[in-house]
Amino acid sequence: MVRADSARNRKSILDAAGTLLAAQGEGAGMDEIAAAAGVAVGTLYRHFPTKADLIAAALAELTERLVADVRAAADRVDGGADPVTELRGLLEWLIRKPASDKAIKAAATGLASDALQEMESRGFAELDRITVVAHARGLLRADITTADFALLAATAPDDSLPEAARDRWIELTLRSVLA
């Protein structure tokens, strides 16, 4: 049984970390995050033994949202939506929405947490639901796998690129997978 204040603190810390990391990237300091969360640094370290752990946890929240988005897209496909439209939508989500989130992603380069790994495989499973339907309708090149799409999605450029270049990237990327 966790103490109520402990649970509350953990949430405050994660919220503050999400906000500050998105805004300043790695630049956000532990003292700063603790202050924003209304706790002492020691408390922060009790919940997250290291800054890398904190960043990983913040990134896990983002990944959770991405997985939810992929699942929603897969559900829409099951409901009759066009798989290609949904795949394109996912690429757009990746390249656009996480504008600030990319900072967290960047801060997390080289981190490998089990929780993250597991979530990624869940996202992969949801994505697979879409590619299966797309293949069944002959919309993808025959040799394209779910892993291929995930590989390309993982190379999505960040939002430092001009709008036009980002749109073009989506276009070019779809070309390599569509039939």
Added chain:
Amino acid sequence: MVRADSARNRKSILDAAGTLLAAQGEGAGMDEIAAAAGVAVGTLYRHFPTKADLIAAALAELTERLVADVRAAADRVDGGADPVTELRGLLEWLIRKPASDKAIKAAATGLASDALQEMESRGFAELDRITVVAHARGLLRADITTADFALLAATAPDDSLPEAARDRWIELTLRSVLA
């Protein structure tokens, strides 16, 4: 007229920085680099006012090498070599050779030096020589520009990916540009 020892120091520092940044990325410390170069920290700071400047300079050396490679490829095309082979070779160079250099690249995210900018435009000009020939022979899709190829090249994944995935990325990327 620069003093001989000053010029020598600058070179030592750049060499040491290149080696240590490639090996440890951002983790390489200024004291450490200075020690490896055989100078005091103050001397390092006299040549490069900030760590970001030092990293930018190290990256500039890499970019110089890349530009030289693109030029060499363009020269081979002028000499009758297959443009597609050369383009593929450049992608391979990007994704393979800079295995350790990616660390420098990563350390340099968000840096914008004029020298770098200028070198990139030189690289672009060399790349253009290749795409022009490729177009003349009908090897590229009609709407593909030099900028498109550069955009895709810029998203090359790093060497944390398994060998097979890297090869696959090259394959998929070429698909989106080849006729």
Added chain:
DNA sequence: ACCTGAACACCGTTCAAGT
């Protein structure tokens, strides 16, 4: 002019003392 290296400032992390 350029070099040296001790000193400063900042930030991730620890830990003794509190509740």
Added chain:
DNA sequence: ACCTGAACACCGTTCAAGT
């Protein structure tokens, strides 16, 4: 058990003193 915040360690940067 968990929280607090002063103290420590490390590293980027500065600067007074040397040549």
